Amino acid sequence: MKIFNAQQIRDWDAYTIAHEPVSSLDLMERASQAFVKWFCNQFVQTRPVWVFCGKGNNGGDGLAIARILSTGGYDVQVYTIDYPGKASADYSANLERLKSHITPTQIAAITDFPEVPEQVVCIDALLGTGLSRPVEGLLSEIIVKLNSLTNKIVSVDIASGLYTDQSNAQDDVIVKPHFTVTFQCPKLSFMMPQNAHFTGSWHVVPIGLSEEYAQQTPASYYFTEKKAAETRIQPRQKFSHKGTFGHALLVAGSFGKMGAAVLSGKACLRSGAGLLTMHVPACGYEIMQISLPEAMTTVDKHEKINTQLPELDAYSAVGIGPGIGKEQPTVELVEKLLDTIGVPLLIDADALNILSENRQLLDKLPAKTILTPHPKEFQRLAGDSSNEFERLEAGRQFAIRHQVIICLKGANTAVILSNGDVHFNSTGNAGMATGGTGDVLSGIITSLLAQKYPAEDAAILGVYEHGLAGDRAAARRGQSALIASDVVEYLGW
Ligand SMILES: NC(=O)C1=CN([C@@H]2O[C@H](COP(=O)(O)OP(=O)(O)OC[C@H]3O[C@@H](n4cnc5c(N)ncnc54)[C@H](O)[C@@H]3O)[C@@H](O)[C@H]2O)[C@@H](O)CC1
Ligand SMILES: Nc1ncnc2c1ncn2[C@@H]1O[C@H](COP(=O)(O)OP(=O)(O)O)[C@@H](O)[C@H]1O
Numbered sequence: 062m063k064i065f066n067a068q069q070i071r072d073w074d075a076y077t078i079a080h081e082p083v084s085s086l087d088l089m090e091r092a093s094q095a096f097v098k099w100f101c102n103q104f105v106q107t108r109p110v111w112v113f114c115g116k117g118n119n120g121g122d123g124l125a126i127a128r129i130l131s132t133g134g135y136d137v138q139v140y141t142i143d144y145p146g147k148a149s150a151d152y153s154a155n156l157e158r159l160k161s162h163i164t165p166t167q168i169a170a171i172t173d174f175p176e177v178p179e180q181v182v183c184i185d186a187l188l189g190t191g192l193s194r195p196v197e198g199l200l201s202e203i204i205v206k207l208n209s210l211t212n213k214i215v216s217v218d219i220a221s222g223l224y225t226d227q228s229n230a231q232d233d234v235i236v237k238p239h240f241t242v243t244f245q246c247p248k249l250s251f252m253m254p255q256n257a258h259f260t261g262s263w264h265v266v267p268i269g270l271s272e273e274y275a276q277q278t279p280a281s282y283y284f285t286e287k288k289a290a291e292t293r294i295q296p297r298q299k300f301s302h303k304g305t306f307g308h309a310l311l312v313a314g315s316f317g318k319m320g321a322a323v324l325s326g327k328a329c330l331r332s333g334a335g336l337l338t339m340h341v342p343a344c345g346y347e348i349m350q351i352s353l354p355e356a357m358t359t360v361d362k363h364e365k366i367n368t369q370l371p372e373l374d375a376y377s378a379v380g381i382g383p384g385i386g387k388e389q390p391t392v393e394l395v396e397k398l399l400d401t402i403g404v405p406l407l408i409d410a411d412a413l414n415i416l417s418e419n420r421q422l423l424d425k426l427p428a429k430t431i432l433t434p435h436p437k438e439f440q441r442l443a444g445d446s447s448n449e450f451e452r453l454e455a456g457r458q459f460a461i462r463h464q465v466i467i468c469l470k471g472a473n474t475a476v477i478l479s480n481g482d483v484h485f486n487s488t489g490n491a492g493m494a495t496g497g498t499g500d501v502l503s504g505i506i507t508s509l510l511a512q513k514y515p516a517e518d519a520a521i522l523g524v525y526e527h528g529l530a531g532d533r534a535a536a537r538r539g540q541s542a543l544i545a546s547d548v549v550e551y552l553g554w
């Protein structure tokens with residue numbers, strides 16, 4: 062699914078109005094009905110609903126939502142806000158339509174703000190994607206009040222005060238909803254960890270905006286859901302054999318960190334590679350043979366770290382990094398690998414830190430190499446950013462400059478392609494914030510590369526399946542109990 066920016070969303074709206082054709086008022090009605098459908102599944106009719114409306118089209122949605130809910134039997138009150146600025150035409154039209162159902166109460170000063178009983182669900186329809194400046198004055202006072210309540214808050218389209226596609230300043234006043242019900246596509250700002258408090262649990266509801274516009278309009282940002290992920294899966298053919306599915310090499314582990322090698326190796330095999338060889342330091346030989354009998358093991362001459370690059374001819378992809386440390390002989394191994402490799406490559410963990418500390422190596426990265434940094438590793442690679450929009454932009458510039466693919470890990474991992482396009486992941490949960498889950502991801506992606514998946518597909522699909530396995534694991538055991546081995550166990554495809 063494409064993630065459009067605020068201007069594109071306005072154009073999408075206008076395109077739909079012109080080409081369907083549908084009046085903008087009817088489109089607002091459709092959006093409001095879609096919101097109400099979600100709302101009625103979430104909150105029973107006995108919950109009173111108070112709707113707080115601004116004067117733009119988001120406020121217009123709020124008025125229409127209030128009318129539809131009231132017609133549906135909910136006890137609804139509407140609060141309109143008296144702040145400078147002109148009301149939109151569709152807001153005014155909906156205010157007229159509302160009048161035979163509900164008489165709105167106007168808030169002209171913060172002292173007019175009502176006492177809100179505990180059971181009331183508040184709907185935030187103050188400002189939407191038309192936000193163009195920080196919220197001030199009465200509107201900001203109202204947001205502060207709403208945020209001080211313990212009531213459930215549902216934002217229409219986007220929390221009031223939150224920008225759609227740019228960073229807010231730290232002291233901006235923004236609604237902190239429990240839920241956001243957003244129209245047609247997720248918004249870029251929902252992907253940023255800095256905005257977690259300003260989205261709550263967010264849900265996309267379709268409102269029938271033009272498919273044609275969505276298809277023909279280029280976007281830089283995407284949201285990878287089930288369908289987009291599954292279309293990348295290459296089905297296994299009846300007469301295939303283990304040679305069909307490639308031979309992966311994982312260079313992993315060091316003394317005290319052999320677990321990272323085991324986890325990435327298991328995940329690699331569970332993701333369909335035909336053959337796997339693990340290259341590990343001598344201390345890891347028995348550990349590998351016992352814990353992963355399906356893998357072959359080549360042993361480094363060094364007891365505790367990897368120092369020797371195995372002959373690469375046999376392998377269809379290489380993954381390096383999990384648990385390898387940063388000792389000088391390992392740095393030299395990484396350099397030699399970059400000088401000689403002719404197959405797809407994944408670089409993770411300490412191998413990324415080696416790149417950060419030996420920046421001349423960055424110029425040796427083969428095109429379409431996949432890098433899987435967590436935010437700290439990314440910061441070491443690309444430097445500081447003052448907010449997460451800037452960090453993402455730094456990631457795009459890095460990917461374009463070095464022609465690599467970056468999986469910037471976290472909730473909604475951003476897979477940044479070498480043309481700068483970003484695919485945010487939809488799976489995964491906070492239970493995965495535990496040691497070793499990144500090693501599992503390395504194994505999965507290396508496996509897909511070995512099977513000759515295009516690097517873009519390996520990154521996007523690998524990240525998706527990794528999160529999905531984490532979600533299955535969390536559903537069975539809960540998030541706190543989840544460990545990286547569970548993610549491997551719940552891979553299933
Ligand atoms: N394209 C879509 O997907 C649809 C959007 N609809 C609704 O329309 C909304 C967008 O409507 P608008 O563009 O009217 O946007 P808003 O409802 O956010 O209002 C924008 C208006 O508020 C003013 N404004 C901006 N920042 C302000 C601030 N900080 N303080 C005070 N006033 C401020 C602007 O000058 C403008 O007049 C969406 O969020 C959604 O709720 C739906 O009605 C229909 C379909
Ligand atoms: N809150 C979260 N929601 C979803 N996924 C998460 C969350 N926290 C971590 N993850 C995922 O878990 C993995 C952690 O990787 P990483 O930090 O490298 O761990 P390690 O180095 O211990 O293996 C990443 O794939 C990341 O996307």
Ligand SMILES: [K+]
Pocket residue numbers: 119185186187188189216217218219220221
């Ligand atoms: K809103």
